[in-house]
Amino acid sequence: MKARRRIAVAASAATAAALLSACSTGSTSSSGSTSGTDASAAPVSTTLGAATNGVPAAITAAGGTTLLTTPKPDGVEAQYGPICKGSDLGIGKIDFTKDTIGWAQSEKEANPFRIASTKSQVDTAKAKGWHLLTTNAQSNVQQENSDIKGMIDKGAKAIIFSPINSTGLGDAIAYAKSKHVAMVPVDRNITGVQGCKDVGPQLGSDFVQQGRRAADAMITATGGTAKLAILLGASGVNVTDDRTAGFLDELKAKNATGISVIFQQTADFTREKGKSVTETMLRAHPDVTAIYAENDEMGLGALAALDDAGKSGTSKVHIVSIDGTKGAVQAIVDGNFDAVIESNPAFGPAAEAALDAYVNGDGAPAVTITTDNQYDKSNAAEALSSGKAY
Amino acid sequence: MTTLTATFKDRSAVAAWTREHGVYIALALLIVYNAIATPNFLKLDTVQLLFSQVPPVIIVALGMALVIGTGGVDLSVGSIMAIASAVLAKFVVGGTPIGLAMLYAVIAGLLVGVFNGLVVAFARVQPIVATLGVLVAGRGIALVITGGALVELFVPIFKDIRLGKFLGVPYVMIVAALLAAGVAFLVRRTAFGYRLLAIGGNRRASVLAGLPVRRTLIFVYAISGTLAAVAGVIATARLRASDPSYIGLLMELSAITAVVVGGTPLNGGRVRILGTVTGAILLQLLESTLVSHNAPDSVARMVEALIIIAAVYVQRPSRSSR
Known part of the structure; x- marks a missing residue:
């Protein structure tokens, strides 16, 4: 589908403008995907960095400098200092019963992850009785910049937001700083910032680690021998690069030479692309024995394609994906997926606690990494019945 | 090429010939390339896959060809696919028999198409603007209908639509071929077809000649909407789910490309059905080729852009032929 789209963009071209836009999309994405491939090829350690003082480079980029050894709250994997205080940026105390808070979602609430992510924020706000404004940037970074600024103009004292990408929101961040509005990024971290100097406490998942765990699960599932296809996420997004780099790096680290990557192609994080790309891949590489999908939706698309080809079931083709949605966890129960690495979308309570501590309390750590679950045959059924899978 | 040049008197004739036949040559070249370079390409299985993936594009492009034939354009087709898919999901989940x-899904597309036609015919709004409005609003409507999320649909007949074959040809391809034949008949053999082309050639003159211009336009957009809805149903069956955020996304541009690459001029007055079908197949095969060869996203985009630029270049009106 996507290829066709791209073509079409160019062709609508009867106008030069459209042609130009096609070219610019091409080049942007090439830089994105190249960096992903390069990182995966050799100096992955620099991307992840066992770097300074046991702080990974990704955390350093997000402004974390020291690993905190203080007791961690539930659901937290690691916390990194310095401790951020709103008063450092001249942010006043917030009265949650009166003041307005903003929630900026990055992508359409169309897939389970985004639905759960927004629901978690809205539910928390409701429970606490906040006045919550919400926006959705529909995957457009400029839109997210203006959404955030718009909510600030409407009087929001704090913005909790899910960045579309780790960079590109500088405009909104600078505006918030000038208006002394607290900024709490969740899910994807804002990078290229100094701890506490630009944004408030960051709450995120470690996407590189998710990729590593997916690789471990893949090695276990396949016994270390497989002809593997990778369905990459959208090009030029750091989640895609991180999940690819972590996965490939871990295969190397575990010396899993029996797993050869025979195919890598973007499927845009969507089920439709996951299906059509897998269909085509199955014709050119009928010998594929395992698929790593960088999100559940693409994995389920791949499963639909395998099903049509009479190849569904982990005895024929292994599938490991990342997200932890109901559909994928159900697929484990049905014997079609081997494992699903969770990317926890429910940042609501943690964001609320961090924001409160940041503006009204003793401060919150610059970077918090939340704990992600992992599902396989042993706990999938339980995850569904308990509602842990979203 | 030398023999060809010899056959024609001058360069504009060569240009005209390329314009007429370029898409067939391009498809033939791409097939030859795949036969040599793509593993398993010459297997029945691979051809069947192509013929099961391409019908939605063909079907949408057929309607688009008619609209472009009137000198208009229908940007709403992708959103109509999403609406049809959402309506289908809504009724299936509500327990309505699948047929x-x-x-209902197809009727929803027909209604949106009629709406487009009314706006273009009576409000005299530029087609690109009128249908752009529906492009934006339509997907929103589709999202509202399903509540925003992807809805999985386990309907037995979808499996037949996806995988069913008659004499080795997927049902959906047969449907696409029949629709193409129907549209070709409409254009070539009916008064409606002549009117449609007359309007595309010169709307003012058609009005002055007393042709029912408005009625014809409404019909044309209604056909385009209906065909888009059929494509939406097929796409839903293929995915065995209704995903209103993505089904048909940017399909309008794929369809326009198929039509233009197939040799139909964007300014109306002529429609080439076989060229449109071939254009759609060319685009689909190009996409599969790039995927099969594991082309990195960045390279794939550049290759595609180059091919399109070439097609658009060939299609440009030459001074002598206009």
């Missing part, structure tokens, strides 16, 4: 649900 009826599919009918």
